[in-house]
Amino acid sequence: MKVRLLDIAHARSGDKGDTANVGLIAIEPVWYPVLERYVTRERVAAHFHGIIDGPVERYELPNLKALNFLLHGALDGGGTLSLKTDAQGKVFSTAMLRMVLDIPEDEAKALKLPGSKQWPSYQRSPKE
Amino acid sequence: MSSTNQSGRIVRVAAGQGFWGDWLEAPRRQAEGGQIDYLMLDYLAEVTMSILQKQKERDPKMGYARDFIGAVESIWPAIAERGVRVIANAGGVNPPACAEAVRQSAERAGVSKSVRIGVVTGDDLLPRLDELIAGGHALANMETGEPLSTVRDRVLSANAYIGSTPIVEALSQKANIVITGRSTDTALTMAPLRFEFGWGAEDWDRLAAGIIAGHIIECGAQCSGGNCLYDWQNIPDLANVGYPIVEGSADGTFVVAKHPNTGGRISIRSVTEQLVYEMGDPHSYITPDVVADFTTIHLEDAGENRVRVFGIKGRPPTDKLKVSIAYRAGFKAVGTLVYSWPDALPKAQLADRVLRERLDNLGLRFDKVLSEFVGASATHGPLAGDPGDPPEVQLRFGVRGEDKAAVERFTREIAPLVLNGPPSVTGFAGGRPKVEEIVAYWPALVDKRVVQTRVEVLG
Numbered sequence: 001m002k003v004r005l006l007d008i009a010h011a012r013s014g015d016k017g018d019t020a021n022v023g024l025i026a027i028e029p030v031w032y033p034v035l036e037r038y039v040t041r042e043r044v045a046a047h048f049h050g051i052i053d054g055p056v057e058r059y060e061l062p063n064l065k066a067l068n069f070l071l072h073g074a075l076d077g078g079g080t081l082s083l084k085t086d087a088q089g090k091v092f093s094t095a096m097l098r099m100v101l102d103i104p105e106d107e108a109k110a111l112k113l114p115g116s117k118q119w120p121s122y123q124r125s126p127k128e
Numbered sequence: 129m130s131s132t133n134q135s136g137r138i139v140r141v142a143a144g145q146g147f148w149g150d151w152l153e154a155p156r157r158q159a160e161g162g163q164i165d166y167l168m169l170d171y172l173a174e175v176t177m178s179i180l181q182k183q184k185e186r187d188p189k190m191g192y193a194r195d196f197i198g199a200v201e202s203i204w205p206a207i208a209e210r211g212v213r214v215i216a217n218a219g220g221v222n223p224p225a226c227a228e229a230v231r232q233s234a235e236r237a238g239v240s241k242s243v244r245i246g247v248v249t250g251d252d253l254l255p256r257l258d259e260l261i262a263g264g265h266a267l268a269n270m271e272t273g274e275p276l277s278t279v280r281d282r283v284l285s286a287n288a289y290i291g292s293t294p295i296v297e298a299l300s301q302k303a304n305i306v307i308t309g310r311s312t313d314t315a316l317t318m319a320p321l322r323f324e325f326g327w328g329a330e331d332w333d334r335l336a337a338g339i340i341a342g343h344i345i346e347c348g349a350q351c352s353g354g355n356c357l358y359d360w361q362n363i364p365d366l367a368n369v370g371y372p373i374v375e376g377s378a379d380g381t382f383v384v385a386k387h388p389n390t391g392g393r394i395s396i397r398s399v400t401e402q403l404v405y406e407m408g409d410p411h412s413y414i415t416p417d418v419v420a421d422f423t424t425i426h427l428e429d430a431g432e433n434r435v436r437v438f439g440i441k442g443r444p445p446t447d448k449l450k451v452s453i454a455y456r457a458g459f460k461a462v463g464t465l466v467y468s469w470p471d472a473l474p475k476a477q478l479a480d481r482v483l484r485e486r487l488d489n490l491g492l493r494f495d496k497v498l499s500e501f502v503g504a505s506a507t508h509g510p511l512a513g514d515p516g517d518p519p520e521v522q523l524r525f526g527v528r529g530e531d532k533a534a535v536e537r538f539t540r541e542i543a544p545l546v547l548n549g550p551p552s553v554t555g556f557a558g559g560r561p562k563v564e565e566i567v568a569y570w571p572a573l574v575d576k577r578v579v580q581t582r583v584e585v586l587g
Contacts, residue, residue: 023400023404023405024404027358059409060423061410063439064404064422064427078569079175080566083526083527094357095509
């Protein structure tokens with residue numbers, strides 16, 4: 001089943017120099033393992049391919065039902081150097097929530113994940 | 129003060145500003161909306177110090193966050209009569225001048241006899257930079273590894289981030305207003321808790337709890353409903369949003385709350401959004417006082433608009449302090465034009481190509497040229513997908529470089545496009561783009577032992 005991150009998580013993002021961080025939080029605590037299993041470092045790097053220049057790091061915070069991603073080389077130098085509208089990475093949060101996950105039907109049903117087949121797959125690959 | 133005598137006692141630290149430019153109403157609303165013990169005002173962001181340094185160069189009595197004087201003026205009765213104590217990093221690069229302005233305000237308000245002003249200095253490393261570099265402190269850029277000597281002649285300000293100890297010292301000398309320079313944002317909240325409960329300098333778990341309390345409220349309403357994505361449509365009465373208050377206990381646990389009859393919402397979700405804001409490695413949130421571990425934080429619903437925070441672990445800090453350095457890094461300008469339906473995006477894209485060709489033909493060279501299409505892809509890039517045929521798209525075109533003349537020449541190339549470029553263009557009323565000097569941020573580390581803070585309490 002296709003599940004859009006926006007429907008199962010919320011997020012806030014910010015900056016440290018040229019790095020944007022995205023904190024991704026499960027809306028329901030029981031959905032946190034879905035984030036941990038499917039929103040991998042590799043998946044996020046593919047999602048932001050062509051948008052950021054550097055590597056992606058992932059940290060787990062099971063206590064807060066959250067993942068923290070560091071997106072390096074995301075902000076055109078960051079801070080005052082950046083020419084970007086989003087120089088401080090404030091809306092990388094919602095860019096992350098566009099991601100659509102493919103979750104096995106039985107797993108999605110057991111967790112009562114809100115899903116829909118209408119979302120196009122945002123499974124972007126580095127080849128794009 | 130031992131913790132056994134303190135059980136059940138609550139100390140309330142209220143946040144009144146999350147950055148310089150935050151809501152002017154907030155400090156007064158926090159001081160008058162209910163019971164608080166401390167008002168914490170955070171004014172400093174990464175490049176604020178360099179702006180203040182420029183102001184101080186023009187006038188030696190400047191260089192601090194002047195909004196702070198207005199904030200204090202709006203709450204003198206709370207400070208002088210009800211004993212609310214104020215802690216602020218409003219001193220910027222000139223805490224003594226800030227203290228003098230506060231003292232004059234107290235005199236005007238007729239309260240100077242009951243006000244003692246504490247001033248924390250010693251964070252300013254600018255006058256000592258050459259001595260430090262000569263002494264083998266490279267002050268290398270934490271992101272690039274380059275030594276500071278590569279930009280030494282362009283440095284505008286250099287300040288060590290300092291911790292809670294000098295603030296605790298000022299409070300113990302009975303200051304009711306404590307003014308610092310580049311204190312960490314979190315120390316402004318942790319210091320009064322440490323002082324009131326008598327936490328030791330090696331009481332790592334409680335110090336870490338105080339730091340995390342500070343992290344939660346240092347951005348003001350950003351933990352109490354402001355900028356909250358979860359259920360944003362239903363967050364009540366943002367027009368009267370309540371800024372957060374930490375209700376601290378001696379054991380290091382605390383409740384995040386707000387005054388009654390205020391808007392916004394404090395929930396596990398709103399607090400979690402703030403906890404992950406600007407987070408790096410959650411296992412190691414490094415401060416001058418303690419290293420806090422965000423993976424040990426536990427949140428619990430404690431009633432309407434109340435979240436209890438507990439379980440926090442900390443460990444000893446490093447032997448370094450972070451240094452915030454600002455330096456001149458060239459020039460930039462950004463110009464915008466709005467193109468309307470039909471085919472707003474292709475029109476804006478054509479204007480972008482025309483502009484790039486003209487800049488090339490002029491032989492102008494920049495370190496960076498960036499064009500964005502606001503309304504189509506500016507913030508989410510290719511993730512945004514096909515925008516369709518939107519009613520309008522803004523071309524936002526920026527250049528950056530060392531050559532000020534080239535950046536200035538670029539600013540003359542936007543307006544002509546209105547008459548000699550693609551059609552259906554508007555939104556140029558702002559005039560020619562402004563050339564801005566870039567003051568960039570250079571984060572570095574320095575040995576703790578070279579920074580000596582000083583505390584003076586006046587009055």
